[in-house]
Amino acid sequence: MTDSLILGLSSGSACLATCGMVMFPYLMAGSSGVKRIAVDLSLFLITRFVIYFILATLSWYFGQALFSNPVVRNIVPGILYIFFAVMLIWYSIGKNRSPNCPAKIVKTINNNRLVPILLGLINSLGFCPALFIILTKGATQGTLVQSYLAFLAFFIGSSIWFLPLPLAGKIRKKEVLKNIGILATGLAGIIFLIKGITNLIGGIING
């Protein structure tokens, strides 16, 4: 669970730095008081939780079907980890990193109660390399419960950053936070790259 939590924590900080300023006005639109903010934020987080729960289930079932052969089970996840980890590292250091948050799409939707749910949906299904990595992890777990735990750790790690969202407007050095978040995401990529390489070597040796 530790590596899933670290992945969530590192990608969550970059996600907040990129999307926080976009999501904040929509989550808080028309809000009057702390209670409303808490309700909107809860809806947003619950939506993410439900999506991750579904993804944990789907990834595990697909993993059971695809990785039934023990040799494939050792080698393919290693290759996937390496591939997605390289993508994550590329995202953190690449100059062509998209500066825009996918949640900007909600600008086209009229402000209503659906907005926090839609934001939660877009945020959790925004297919970034970190999500691909956690999907791979979910697919390679021995039991469904382990897959749920991996996604739960990822959810907790990435959600912690959204809790102070109502205070996001007060953060002065947003660029610094964004830079640190992006670099931390790259470091999480390196962790999974190493994990992938050791998995692959272990798989080849044992296979």
Place this chain on the structure above:
Amino acid sequence: MDNTLKVAGMRKSFGKSLLFTLPMFLITFMFMTGGKPNFSDPASGLAMLTAFLLVNVLYFFMHYTGKTDRYRAVLFIIFALSLSYTLIHNMLEVRKSMSFSQADILECKIPFCHLVIPMMILPAAFTKSIIFPGSIISGFANISSMVVLWLVATLVLGRGFCSWGCFYGGWDDGFSRIRKRPVIKKISELWKWMPFAVLLMVVLSAALTMMPTYCSWICPFKAVTEFERVTSVESATKAGIFLSLFGGLVVALPVMTKKRTQCSFLCPLGAINSLSNKITPFTVKIDKDACNECFKCVGVCPLYALTTDDIKAGKVSLFCSKCGKCVDACSRNAIHYGIRGIPSGTMKNFSRNLFLFVSFLFMAIFSSGSIINTFHGLLKLIF
């Protein structure tokens, strides 16, 4: 007064320099000899005398020539090399190998270094336990003495610790001085924040795993101190990481960029020390009236701590390690050591003298043991 400073920099006369060296002379004498020089073993006596002379001659020249970094770097690099020698020598004597086994971990025989400190904080706060397998108060490089030394030095010097107290910084400082001109001239500003990202990752991972993850997986200086015995794919991967990071960030990149890249782009303790720069009494200040914006200081800064915008704004960034390279490069004395609360451009000599005394004394005392040890080892090797 100001005109004289612009022409002569911080130079002093021979007699005045001797006078300024006298307190250093007496204090280092007391620390190195305990007040009773012992020449019963000629090799030990000669090693002590050499270290004592080295330290005091360098300090004298700092005052006599008015240059800081040139002489600081000599002691700083010797400190790094001698500490590695001392550590390796100690390892070989105690366990006949540079690598340590699981038994050494269980018996808490691993020497402590200050890079572990950021990782200790959360586990110590929540579980009242120390996650490093070292001795708390006894033995070589014990935890309590290293933490106290680092804390005192950081509160006084801020990130100055990285240029005056860190026993690893001398490695990439040394390699950054090999070439006359850099091969790689421009590196993205983004990378300056990497130590903070590393800090975030190692603090969290150490708290979650209750392991000093930086030491276990990342520290490049494992290559020149001690490391886990290679017995599995995992330990081989770790050894590969240590060697690659040492080769890349401590040797190759410093040579190519003329910058201290390990300190600038990796060290998590450097990130904490940078934050402490906000509260320490000593700073580096820019006298905007004297500055002609030649930006020589920006080019020579080994830690990417100065940008042209910083100079125009008249302030140095929190990454400054007070090494003195920019101060030496400025022919107009526009960038200078200062004391918090005293306006820039005033009391330049007083501030420099006070800072040099404190910082150099710390380095001299901290490094003397390992330097004497190394000279002693070399003398025994030669004779």
